[in-house]
Amino acid sequence: MTIIDLCRTFSNDDLCRELLERLRWPNGPECLRCKGPVVRLATNANLLYCKDCDYQFTVTANTIFHDSHLPLIKWFAATFIMCESRKGVSANQLRRMLWGKNKGSYKTAWYLCHRIRAAMASADKPMLDGTVEMDETYLGAKQRGVGGQWRDLKEVVIGIKQRNGDLRFFHAEDAKRGTLAKYIKENISQDVEVIMTDELRAYPGAIQMAGYGDVPHKTVTHRAGVYVDGDITTNGIESAFSLLKRGIIGSWHKVSAKHLPAYLEEMTFRFNRRNSKTLFIDTLRHMVTADPLTFEKLTADKESAA
Numbered sequence: 001m002t003i004i005d006l007c008r009t010f011s012n013d014d015l016c017r018e019l020l021e022r023l024r025w026p027n028g029p030e031c032l033r034c035k036g037p038v039v040r041l042a043t044n045a046n047l048l049y050c051k052d053c054d055y056q057f058t059v060t061a062n063t064i065f066h067d068s069h070l071p072l073i074k075w076f077a078a079t080f081i082m083c084e085s086r087k088g089v090s091a092n093q094l095r096r097m098l099w100g101k102n103k104g105s106y107k108t109a110w111y112l113c114h115r116i117r118a119a120m121a122s123a124d125k126p127m128l129d130g131t132v133e134m135d136e137t138y139l140g141a142k143q144r145g146v147g148g149q150w151r152d153l154k155e156v157v158i159g160i161k162q163r164n165g166d167l168r169f170f171h172a173e174d175a176k177r178g179t180l181a182k183y184i185k186e187n188i189s190q191d192v193e194v195i196m197t198d199e200l201r202a203y204p205g206a207i208q209m210a211g212y213g214d215v216p217h218k219t220v221t222h223r224a225g226v227y228v229d230g231d232i233t234t235n236g237i238e239s240a241f242s243l244l245k246r247g248i249i250g251s252w253h254k255v256s257a258k259h260l261p262a263y264l265e266e267m268t269f270r271f272n273r274r275n276s277k278t279l280f281i282d283t284l285r286h287m288v289t290a291d292p293l294t295f296e297k298l299t300a301d302k303e304s305a306a
Ligand SMILES: [Zn+2]
Pocket: 031, 032, 033, 034, 035, 036, 050, 051, 052, 053, 054, 055
């Protein structure tokens, strides 16, 4: 799909709404409360009505679009732009593209992006198998801390990639053995053929601790300048990290630690579907099946929300 197709096919909100209804209810609309049959109100074709519950609703109720006053064509355009931007797109850039120079609000665009991200995050993440590469990287800038001293603010990102398969990124508290073991257990299938990592000393213990002691573990010794040794390499996960870093530097500028997991979800969702012809439609399907994300929830600080 090109941006020309998008503008032609979804040129008004009714056309957008028809697609969302087909994606949410492949077998035709049903009541959100009792799953029974509904009728379309003659006075307003957007409204669906269940006689049994005496309840009326629209296709966007209780979804990522919930309570949004933005036209659906703006939602569709934002989704298309996010799907087609390999390195991501900043909220400010999106604001300019959708509202025009010095128009619209940054907050609205930022919230819009985060809701689309939340839908992407709701996608299933099957366990990885075959040849799996695992590596860790550090993101963050130098910040002036207490006492005016510059200090490194480093966020750990763990990456796991199935060769010729899916990628996962996680914002982790550290790259210690116990943490690595948790991500191995949660993401790598018991049937995995081989795990490839660099020489980080925590990996052998982490693989044991996760219960994968019988799985062959191969390492490349980056410190000795070895990046590829026969078929042993972690170059797949490392090139994914470099795309992530270019995204953070080029598009998102400054990502707070709090929202980093959401950006990681966006990046991996898009990366895993980079050859898919249905990326845009699949994203809309997640948007119309995922739970709402309120602004309050998005901006609540983690400690008080927990
Ligand atoms: Zn009902």
